[in-house]
Amino acid sequence: MNSEFSKAQAGSYAFIGGGQMATALISGLIRAGLPPRAIVVFDPDAAQQERLHASLGVDVGGRVDDRLAGAEVVVWAVKPQVLRQAVQQASAHLRAPLHISIAAGIRCVELSGWLASARVIRAMPNTSALVGASVTGLTAAPEAAAADRRVAQDVLATTGHCFWVESDERLNAVTAVSGSGPAYVFHFLEAFQAAAQAVGFDEVTARELVLKTVAGAVQQAQSGDPFGTLRERVTSRHGTTEAALAQLDAARTAQALKDAVAAACTRAEALSTEFAQQA
Ligand SMILES: NC(=O)C1=CN([C@@H]2O[C@H](COP(=O)(O)OP(=O)(O)OC[C@H]3O[C@@H](n4cnc5c(N)ncnc54)[C@H](OP(=O)(O)O)[C@@H]3O)[C@@H](O)[C@H]2O)C=CC1
Ligand SMILES: O=C(O)[C@@H]1CCC=N1
Numbered sequence: 001m002n003s004e005f006s007k008a009q010a011g012s013y014a015f016i017g018g019g020q021m022a023t024a025l026i027s028g029l030i031r032a033g034l035p036p037r038a039i040v041v042f043d044p045d046a047a048q049q050e051r052l053h054a055s056l057g058v059d060v061g062g063r064v065d066d067r068l069a070g071a072e073v074v075v076w077a078v079k080p081q082v083l084r085q086a087v088q089q090a091s092a093h094l095r096a097p098l099h100i101s102i103a104a105g106i107r108c109v110e111l112s113g114w115l116a117s118a119r120v121i122r123a124m125p126n127t128s129a130l131v132g133a134s135v136t137g138l139t140a141a142p143e144a145a146a147a148d149r150r151v152a153q154d155v156l157a158t159t160g161h162c163f164w165v166e167s168d169e170r171l172n173a174v175t176a177v178s179g180s181g182p183a184y185v186f187h188f189l190e191a192f193q194a195a196a197q198a199v200g201f202d203e204v205t206a207r208e209l210v211l212k213t214v215a216g217a218v219q220q221a222q223s224g225d226p227f228g229t230l231r232e233r234v235t236s237r238h239g240t241t242e243a244a245l246a247q248l249d250a251a252r253t254a255q256a257l258k259d260a261v262a263a264a265c266t267r268a269e270a271l272s273t274e275f276a277q278q279a
Contacts, residue, residue, distance in 0.1 A: 046062065105268045137178065
């Protein structure tokens with residue numbers, strides 16, 4: 001329980017966008033002791049509003065209204081493509097809060113310009129925030145105060161591990177690795193499950209074998225041993241693993257993953273450039 005959170009006034013935290021990432025962050029804040037009445041969420045989707053109100057007890061609205069004026073912290077959790085429009089819709093109601101954006105690609109300098117505020121922090125969590133296990137990168141507008149950085153970190157730390165990077169470019173790289181990363185893992189799990197089914201296991205058994213294998217391997221990897229060493233320990237000379245890994249190497253899977261992360265990085269940079277041109 002964070003005592004600062006428990007003292008928060010009604011409506012002092014506002015979320016613009018109430019989708020899956022906002023839901024994960026709000027759940028983390030409530031678990032950390034922020035009273036639900038301290039949170040107001042604006043999202044045009046009536047079903048989303050209803051779900052958030054019913055499941056988390058937060059105040060909700062469609063179009064932004066004067067409740068936003070009471071916010072000390074505003075979390076921008078809309079898609080990058082609608083962020084600027086959302087800022088324009090909200091600007092008349094904003095006093096001078098701390099702004100935290102989780103939108104991919106949009107740089108602090110653009111956000112600061114659109115919001116006419118230096119109190120801007122960018123964060124890049126991932127969907128593991130839903131289970132309190134996010135790894136979240138943060139970067140701040142150069143003029144942001146140390147106190148604002150601390151508040152942003154306190155907010156994001158309610159859903160997992162946080163670390164700071166020095167620039168928007170670095171945060172774009174974080175986006176490509178840990179922001180999008182859960183999808184790479186789920187892609188692997190899907191393919192692994194299909195492979196297990198292909199050698200005769202039913203769907204449920206294949207899922208369980210894959211999940212327990214991955215969970216055990218991740219647990220072993222916490223030892224700190226290099227991943228390559230752990231792989232070598234499984235791989236007997238002329239054995240089964242060697243035969244399997246030869247196939248993965250032939251398919252250039254390591255290179256494919258490198259290309260995938262590079263493509264995500266390039267896309268994040270393209271988003272940065274696209275919105276910089278609109279400034
Ligand atoms: N998904 C992920 O893994 C991660 C996403 N992010 C970033 O988080 C942000 C949100 O992503 P995510 O939660 O997945 O997206 P969602 O689509 O789940 O949530 C976005 C919500 O914002 C609503 N919305 C659209 N326009 C407005 C507006 N003008 N004012 C208020 N709300 C609006 C949308 O409503 P409607 O659907 O009706 O348009 C939707 O409910 C994105 O910028 C993304 O880059 C960051 C880290 C990880
Ligand atoms: O795919 C995306 O653009 C977002 C950002 C990181 C994860 N999802």
